[in-house]
Amino acid sequence: MDWVLSDHRQSAGSLGAERTQAPARRGLASMRDLAGVGRYSAAGLGALALMCALAGGGLLLAAAIGLSESGVAEGGWLLGCGLVSAALAAVAAGLSLAAERLDRSIIGADFALVTLHGRAGEVIQLEHADGPRAHLPDDAFAGQGLFDRVLVPDRPAFLNALSAATAGANPAESLCEVRLRCEAEGAAPDFVWMEMRCLPAGEERARVLWRDIHVAKLQAEADHVARAEAERANLAKSRFLAAMSHELRTPLNTILGFSELLATDTDQRIDPRRKEDYARIIHESGQHLLGVVNDILDLSRVEAGAYELSFEAVDVPQLVDGCVEMIALDAARRSIKVTSILPARLPRPMADARAVRQMVLNLLSNAVKFSEHGGHVEVNVSAQNGVLGIAVRDAGAGMTADELARLGEPFYQTGDAERRARGSGLGLAVVRALVQLHDGAFDVASTVGGGTTVTVSLPVKRSPSVLQSVVAPFSRAGEDDVMRAPATGLAGTGLAGLAGLAGEGRRFA
Known part of the structure; x- marks a missing residue:
């Protein structure tokens, strides 16, 4: 077999080929544009093909079949290997370069x-x-x-x-x-x-x-916290609704049950003294129900930002004495002594008098409700470093660490069933919410068997800007169009009834 090729990079003579200018013959692949034509043996052509593969190209080959049968197998095999190797080498180099560019692009982007x-x-x-x-x-x-x-x-x-x-x-x-x-x-x-x-x-x-991934990590953490808060809020709402339904249904059932007994006693079979007891139970259940409803309304107004604070200089000794008088009747029924310790000179804090009165009443009510028969409740008022403190202490059963941790949750009650039946579990939740509105502090100290002391701390002075910032959010259509929360427990009850209702709540000690 004879082969004709053109070499643009080196002379054919170096491969032992004989140079010729002979024209193309029949069966010969003619390449008229080539600079030189040479005739090679099969062995020389195979070596040239391998060089072509190693050099990565640069040679143009043309083959003609039928000129010679000598060395066809050997030369053709070597030439084929060389051409395939050259093609594979070129493809591999291209793929490697493309992969490197892709890797750099990905790395640079990500x-x-x-x-x-x-x-x-x-x-x-x-x-x-x-x-x-x-x-x-x-x-x-x-x-x-x-x-x-x-x-x-x-x-x-x-x-x-x-x-x-x-x-x-x-x-x-x-x-x-x-x-x-x-x-x-x-x-x-x-x-x-x-x-x-x-x-x-x-x-x-x-x-x-x-x-x-800093931004994504912080966002994921924020989403996790928000999701956990939402789950806790949803659980708290479910518990609140369940407890509220129970607290409303219980006195209503009592009122309906005993009133039905009185209404159907047409033949006067019920003893007059028992009728008086039924009437008293109905009255007390109504008072309890009113206290629960008022506490719920006050708590919801505070959380919704609709509880307006009207700041004024509050006469704390006079306010505390009034609250003690209001709670005295309920305390006397259980032989509980209520005393107050008031310094001769006390500053008048800038606060909402109605809200402060509700705080003190709720604290006293809780202390009396959950004190043992013949116990002692003490109110101690002090002022130091621009802060007014009102502490209510009892000598009741006290609280465990777990109970103390849940202090302030609406409807949560501590103690046994008898103590839990005395309140709704809303009293201290309302107190804590009102204290927060005043930018004050709420603290509880308690030991099992050693009683409980609940302390409310309120700032004495407030700047005009603070007063405006507190009142302004509650404004609706105009300056005079303001929602005012009704005084807890005042509507439709006497003072004696109010003394037992104003502080309906759970036991904190």
Whole structure:
């Protein structure tokens, strides 16, 4: 077999070919545009083909079949291998270049940093950096600089991921999230959340692709907190509705039941004294129901921002004495002594007198309701460092740590069934809400068997701007169009009845 070729890079003579200017014959592939034509043996042509493969191209080949049968198999096989090898080499080089460009494109788009690490986790090289380098200085990318900036709780995960990658483990198993101390300017946090994807890099090295996930991490944490808060609020609402239904249904059933007995006693079979007892039970149940409804309304107004505070200089001694007189009847029924300790000179705090009266009444009512027969309740008023304190102490059963932790939850009651039956579990919830409206403090100290002391602290003075900021949110259509919460327990009851109702609530001690 004879072959005709054109060499644009070197002379054919170097391969032992005989140069000729002979025209193309029948059966010969003619290439008239070639600079030179040579005739080669099969062995020489095979060697040339292999050189073509190694050189990556540069030779144009043309073949004609039928000129010679000598060396066809050997020369054709070598030539075919050379051509295929050249084609594969070109394709492989192209694919490698495309893959490298794709990798660089992906890294540049998705990863802020690419670092090369040794077996001990040290940084060997910073291969890629985009943006502000996660607010890291230059010394973070040398030696153990990155490791030193990983927060201590995250260092085990950092080292485990690098160790897995340097050992040639699955890259999917070498993915973790760590916090790096940063040196960002302004109000940025003192650390940044980063995702590190560790890939084996050979020779016990690891390539780490760093992704900034700080914003996404904070958003996920905020979503988790919001979801938990929503679940707690939904659970609290369900408990509130269930407890409220019970507190309303119980006195209503009592009122309806005993009133039905009186209404159907047409033949006067019920003893007159028993009728008086029935009437008293109906009256007390009605008072209890009114107190529950008023507490619910007050609590809902406070939470909805519709409870208006009308600030004035409050005469605290006079207010406390009035509350003690109102609670005295209920206390006398159970032989409970109520006393007050009032200093000779007390400042008049700027507060809502109606709200302060409700706080004191609720605290006294709870103390009396949950004190043992023949107990003692004490009110102590003091002023110090611009703060007025009103403390109500009893010598009741006290509270456990678990009960103290739930203090202030609406409808929550402590103690046994007998004590829980005395209140609705709303009294202290209302007190705490009113104290918060006054920017005050609410504190409870209690020991099991040692009684309870509930202290309300209110600021004595307030700036005009604070007074305006408190009143303004409750305004509706105009200055005079303001919703005013009714005084708890005053509508439709006498003072004696109010004394037992104004502080309907659970036991705090």
